[in-house]
Amino acid sequence: MRFGVIGSAVVGQTLASGLKKHGYEVRIGSRSPAKLADYAKSSGILTGTFAEVAAWGEGLVLAVGGNVAEDALRDAGAASLKGKLVVDATNPIAKEPPEDGVVKYFTSPNESLMERLQRAFPDARFVKAFNSVGAALMVNPSFPGGRPTMFYCGNDAAAKATVATIIDQFGWDGADMGTATAARAIEPLAQLWCIPGFRDNQWTNHAFRLMRK
Numbered sequence: 001m002r003f004g005v006i007g008s009a010v011v012g013q014t015l016a017s018g019l020k021k022h023g024y025e026v027r028i029g030s031r032s033p034a035k036l037a038d039y040a041k042s043s044g045i046l047t048g049t050f051a052e053v054a055a056w057g058e059g060l061v062l063a064v065g066g067n068v069a070e071d072a073l074r075d076a077g078a079a080s081l082k083g084k085l086v087v088d089a090t091n092p093i094a095k096e097p098p099e100d101g102v103v104k105y106f107t108s109p110n111e112s113l114m115e116r117l118q119r120a121f122p123d124a125r126f127v128k129a130f131n132s133v134g135a136a137l138m139v140n141p142s143f144p145g146g147r148p149t150m151f152y153c154g155n156d157a158a159a160k161a162t163v164a165t166i167i168d169q170f171g172w173d174g175a176d177m178g179t180a181t182a183a184r185a186i187e188p189l190a191q192l193w194c195i196p197g198f199r200d201n202q203w204t205n206h207a208f209r210l211m212r213k
């Protein structure tokens, strides 16, 4: 499967490299693809504009700031999103600084960014995933306690099945939380995950694990 990654920063590069590592064809996009020259050289991954990689991809990864996610998808082009899986790693982080280590969101508790995006682009098949851990741990992290849990959700079963495979390949136990509505609960996990980072500068040593019996 061919993935077009919309997002040129650490998350876009990490997920693009992870997909390539696991055998997917990948291109990565930016509004200014030239800024990806070094990454393209070291990774062997081709670059393009958001529109170019979105048109090329059979599936997409969204890895831009939450406040500009809709703009980036419009740049990508609604027609290029039609019917496609969009792995949504974004979080609705507000511009204000964190308070006591808690990042502020521009969404309220009974809504989510992914629901907004799904409404704005109804023909795309959004799946929330990879938003609740730092980029350094997204691909094949190693924890003494075993695989951590990646929570995911979305309205389309086939799209979620594709993401479940990627989650497994990336070394996580997937936990399907249901429809896009569950993004209201999954997006705030990133607020919780970031607290040790902002309070104690711990950005690379923790992830969530769902215990079951």
Ligand SMILES: NC(=O)c1ccc[n+]([C@@H]2O[C@H](COP(=O)([O-])OP(=O)(O)OC[C@H]3O[C@@H](n4cnc5c(N)ncnc54)[C@H](OP(=O)(O)O)[C@@H]3O)[C@@H](O)[C@H]2O)c1
Binding pocket: 006, 007, 008, 009, 010, 011, 012, 029, 030, 031, 032, 063, 064, 065, 066, 068, 071, 072, 075, 089, 090, 091, 092, 093, 130, 131, 132, 133, 134, 135, 136, 190
């Ligand atoms: N950093 C992490 O460890 C982490 C972990 C989990 C989830 N996340 C979430 O993942 C997303 C990406 O995070 P990040 O740290 O990799 O990068 P970021 O700095 O949040 O986003 C960078 C991307 O946003 C694009 N962008 C900025 N302004 C734009 C605009 N006005 N219109 C369209 N696109 C615009 C940039 O485009 P150009 O390429 O043109 O510059 C770039 O591709 C965020 O939503 C973040 O909350 C981050």
